Amino acid sequence: MEIQLNGNDLGFHEIRSILNGEASVRIKDEAWTKIDGSRAVIDSHLKMGKVMYGVNTGFGKLSDTVISASDTEELQLNLIRSHACGIGEPFSKNVSRAMLLLRANALAKGYSGVRRETIQLLVDCINAGLYPIIPSQGSLGASGDLAPLSHLALVLVGEGEAIYKGHKMNGRAALKKAGLQPIRLKAKEGLALINGTQAMTALGTISYLEANDLAHFADAVASLTFESLRGIVDALFPETHAVRPHIEQAEVAASILSYLKGSLLTTKQGELRVQDAYSLRCIPQVHGAIRQVLKYAEEKLLIEINSATDNPLVFTDSGQIISGGNFHGQPIAFAMDFLGIGMAELGSMSERRVERLVNPQLNDLPAFLSPRPGLESGLMIIQYTAASLVSENKTLAHPASVDSIPSSANQEDHVSMGTTAARHAYQIIENSRRILAIEAICAAQAASIRGPEKLAPKTKKLYENIRSIVPEITSDRSLSPDIEAMSLAIKNRNIKV
Known part of the structure; x- marks a missing residue:
């Protein structure tokens, strides 16, 4: 399958297909006309000697410093080198590949003044499976994701570091092994590569995709818990949800009811009890509200x-040629903070169900679902782990977008911290996935005690998936490998719900 980019209609399904290696990428033929036209404007203005920010001037507070025509190429290379000061653990392979993809798509709109060769190299790197090593920390999320995108751009000019066929090497070697040539940046091209929101948006996109999957899994595992605790189905009936017409609330209630259809355990x-x-x-009320958060994030990311x-x-x-502020990441910063809050609550609600499954004062099951309570602790401490992750999520859910630190000698005096918001949201999703993995383990153990034959057909299928x-x-055993195995299966969409 081939995905064609024009900067206007790239969607989540196409992104997922590309990141999964199921599709290649190319620029649509009609997009090249706009790309060539925008480059012609840059070249024309240069010939006329017009002053253009970042083309023949310095950057940030240095924007009033005019650069001679003979130094414009050096200016762009110096920009990339000086701005590549990211630190910390590198972004994952998929985030780096998504950054290449989203930058190519943005440049394909034809408003950036770059040459064909520059965009084509981004596409070629994606198709070759070559991706830059990009440190995850160091972006303020305004003036673009400058540091992360500079590390991406370094590889395109044959510097920096990259991964190709599983091996880490310098950028020039990686390009050579992939049969590609580094580019020599022309006027504006360095700035066009790094002045954008593609780090926060790439990580935000992956966060959204994983969060959406996790929300649907949460409905399924909550249904299994509901059965194991002999929950009262009346609260799920449509009459209640029709009089508070949040669409997502009704959707979740209907989903849970469908999972429970045919159960011999519900009451x-x-x-x-009443x-x-x-x-x-x-x-339905909590999971439904989380679906609303997901819809907001989806809209802003698209x-x-x-x-x-x-x-x-x-x-x-x-x-x-107009200087503006489209690089400011505030829309994505807000969306990522909101997503993080929603997913923190998904984990929090799950941990409370875990407590009800293992606490003998809250159910009629063996204490901590242990085969031999007292002699064996069973699932006592697995709830501690879930509680620890919930507490960590509460700290991570503090909005990053409410902070701003001026930069570039106060020229850039308000920033979004959007990339920090995206990083925190993704960590919350990882934590919440493990909490839901813990709930799945506990719910399946409770179902084993109740009798799997009493489960509804759909939850029995989920139970069998978990048991696989x-x-x-x-008997007591270390549960760490089980939690991680379950979490990985959820992440890889190996649990059919």
Whole structure:
């Protein structure tokens, strides 16, 4: 399969296909016309000796320093080298590849004044499976993701470090092994490569995709917990949700009911008790609100994925080159903070269900689901692990977007911290996935005690999926490998729900 980029209609399905190695990439034929036109405007203005920010001037506070025509290429290379000061653990392979893809898509819109060769090299790196090593820390999320994108750009000029066929090497060697040639940056091209929001948006996109998968898994595993605790189905009936018409709330209620159809374990109001605790009764309200968060993040990310976010922008029809602020990451910063908060609550709700599964004061199951309570601790401490992750998520969910530190001698006096927000959101998703893995282990153990034959057909299938990864706990054992195996299966979408 081949995905064609024009900067206007790249979606999540296409991104996922490319990152999974199921599709190659090329620039649409009609996009080249706009790309060539924007480059012609740059060249024309250079010939006329016009002063253009970042083309023949310095950067940031140095924007009033005019650069001679003979030094414009050196200016662009110096920009990349000086701005490549990221630190910390590198972004994952998929984030780096997504950054290449999203930068190529943004440049393909034809508002950046870059040459064909530059965009084509981004595409060639994607198709060759070559990706830059990009440190994850160091971006303020305004003036673009300058540090991360500079590390990406270094590889394109034959510097920096990259991974090719599983091996780490310098950029020039990686390009050579892939049969590619480094580019020599022309006027504006260095700035066009790094003045954008592609680090936060790439990580945000991957975060959204994983969060969306996790939200659907949460509905499934909550249904298994609901059964194991003999939950009251009346709270899921559509009448309640129709009078508070949040669409997502009703969707979750219907989803949980579909999982529970045919169960011999669920109860009716007044049969065992009149009401369930909120962690069961309010699943539609909480999970539904989290779906609303996901929809907000989806909307903002799709806009950003298909936007021109560098500066200045080149408008071919009018011949104007306009300095603006599309590189400012505030929309994505807010979306990532919101996503992190939503996913923290998904984990928090899950941990409360774990507590109800293992606490003998809250159910009629053996204490801590242990085969021999007292002699064996069973699933006592697995709840501690979940609680620890919930607590960590609360710290990570503090909004990064409310902070700003001026930079570039106060020229850039308000920044978004959007990349920090995306990094924190992704860590929250990783933590919440492990919390839900813990719930899956506990719910399956409780179902083993209740009798799997009493489960609804859909939850029984989920139970069997869990059991294929985590065997029944018949005696105390270290559960760390089980948690990690379950979490990985959820992440890789190996659990069918």
